[in-house]
Amino acid sequence: MTTCKEESRRWVHRYAIGGAAFAAIPLTGTTAGLATLETHMMSVIGSIYGETVGVVSTTALGGSFTILGQGLRFFTRRVGTFLPAPAGLAVRLAVAGVTVEVLGFAIVEHFERKFPGKVFQKTDL
Secondary structure, three states: OOEHHHHHHHHHHHHHHHHHHHHOOOOOOHHHHHHHHHHHHHHHHHHHOOOOOOHHHHHHHHHHHHHHHHHHHHHHHHHHHOOOHHHHHHHHHHHHHHHHHHHHHHHHHHHHHHOOOOEOOOOOO
16 A cells, blocks of 8 residues: 555656756756746646646746746856866756755645545556
């Protein structure tokens, strides 16, 4: 028997790996892409718990994720100027992965407070 918390954490790890990989791509707009990834992760976690995340909540949180991403991008670029190129890339990957992981765990804990110990019912995600 798998709990919703266990299943959600599996998805959080997958999204964190995807976020770190996405941060490795040298494109403009990666912050918006990561915000989209984080917003989608929130919807998937909600569906694991049997909740639908509304359009207003998704839009508000997506905007918040974008602003957070802009700040983290500024920080990583500043740190990257003091490091050689491979180390700067490693910092970018680590910051993106850890940020997605921390946000994911916070979302899981939000739903866990609403539905403590809920058993996961397999559905099409």
